[in-house]
Amino acid sequence: MIDRHHLKIVRAIETHGTMTEAANALFLTQSALSHAMKKVEKDFGVPLWRKEGRRLVLTQAGKSLLNLAQRVLPQFEHTEAQLRRMAEGKQGTLRIGMECNPCFEWLLKVVAPFLKAYPDVDVDVKRAVTFGGLQALHGYDIDILLTPDPLELPSISYKGVFDYEQVLVMNAQHPLTQYDIIEPEYLAHETLITYPVEESRLDIFSHFLHPANRTVKQHRQIETTEIILQMVAAGRGVTALPKWLIEESKDYANLAYRSLGKQGVQKTLYLGYRKEDDPFQLVDAFIQLASQP
Structure with missing residues (x-):
């Protein structure tokens, strides 16, 4: 036994x-x-x-x-x-895993009203660069997974909460600003700066460059959004980030962005959660807040 x-x-x-x-x-x-x-x-x-x-x-x-x-x-x-x-009369902690590095700023906008509405609940956020997000959700290490790339499992549900466009970001004086849209071949001589994840998980490769059998001159990886934007603003390379993030950036005056292709790279941010596993209704409450315009 x-x-x-x-x-x-x-x-x-x-x-x-x-x-x-x-x-x-x-x-x-x-x-x-x-x-x-x-x-x-x-x-x-x-x-x-x-x-x-x-x-x-x-x-x-x-x-x-x-x-x-x-x-x-x-x-x-x-x-x-x-x-x-x-037994203690408490509701505990809502654990959120992130598979979207630049979406941390978006997440803060939801966490703030959630903490105000639920003063007895704490929020813990884990960045999924160092762990498998879906595995952590399925294995009860987190309660909600924030991801732009949902993978279907019978035990997991997803709720789309935010639509955005992934754009190419560059220095405001960069030669690529002459174009209204960016074609894959335009990046052949560029240094692309991204987060430290494999190419298959980066939209600019999987949805833009790879389908056109194109790549970049150099690929550099940096962990933090702030440093990536400072490098781009200093003319050290280009990057791909959500358009809303650039428009809200303090470096916006030194940056420019263009759509990737005629249709652009359109994305949706999802919240993944385990089905029928929300005894305090905290997950449902968080999703409702996140879904509000």
């Missing part, structure tokens, strides 16, 4: 790698940890790990158990946290 205790042990072994560190993390003795897992191995007749020096490496059977642990344990922990908040 597999129980939650066994799942925690397997996850700890995978995380820490040794019996000693896993036992310490779980506040168990090594003998108690070993005894618990030997019983599972005996019940099913398969080894769960093998030793490689001091480290423990999961077998195929152990990895199957780990896969179950990674899917089930976050749901246990999420529900337990909800129950504790209910």
Whole structure:
């Protein structure tokens, strides 16, 4: 019989790698940890790990158990946290993951009225550059995913909350300002500055350059919107960002933008959330605020 205790042990072994560190993390003795897992191995007749020096490496059977642990344990922990908040008369924290770096400024406009309307609720925002957004949502690490590129899953719903155009941004005196629209071949000799993500997730590549079999002279990556805009304003390259963000930028006087192609690159910002999993109705309340013009 597999129980939650066994799942925690397997996850700890995978995380820490040794019996000693896993036992310490779980506040168990090594003998108690070993005894618990030997019983599972005996019940099913398969080894769960093998030793490689001091480290423990999961077998195929152990990895199957780990896969179950990674899917089930976050749901246990999420529900337990909800129950504790209910017992304390609190509503807790709304956790938001972002897969849209420049949309942080848009998000702030929704967070402010939400915090005012729900004084007993905190908001935590994670930028999805360092984690898988959809995986985090499905695994109960976040409650809402902010993304311009929704991926369909049976357990996840999406609500479109904001339409915008992705435009090419340049210094106000850049030679490309002579054009009313930008064609892919115009960027052949340009330095393109983007966020540090793979090309397949960047609209200017996936929706503009790649379909035309074109690319840029140089591709540079910078983590923050502010530095990207300062680099562009200084004439160090061009970038692609939402038009509304440029119009609200403090550097707007030093910047210019043009549409990417005749139709432009049109995008919608979505909020993804788990279906039928909103006991405090916080997700629904946040989406309603975000959907207001």
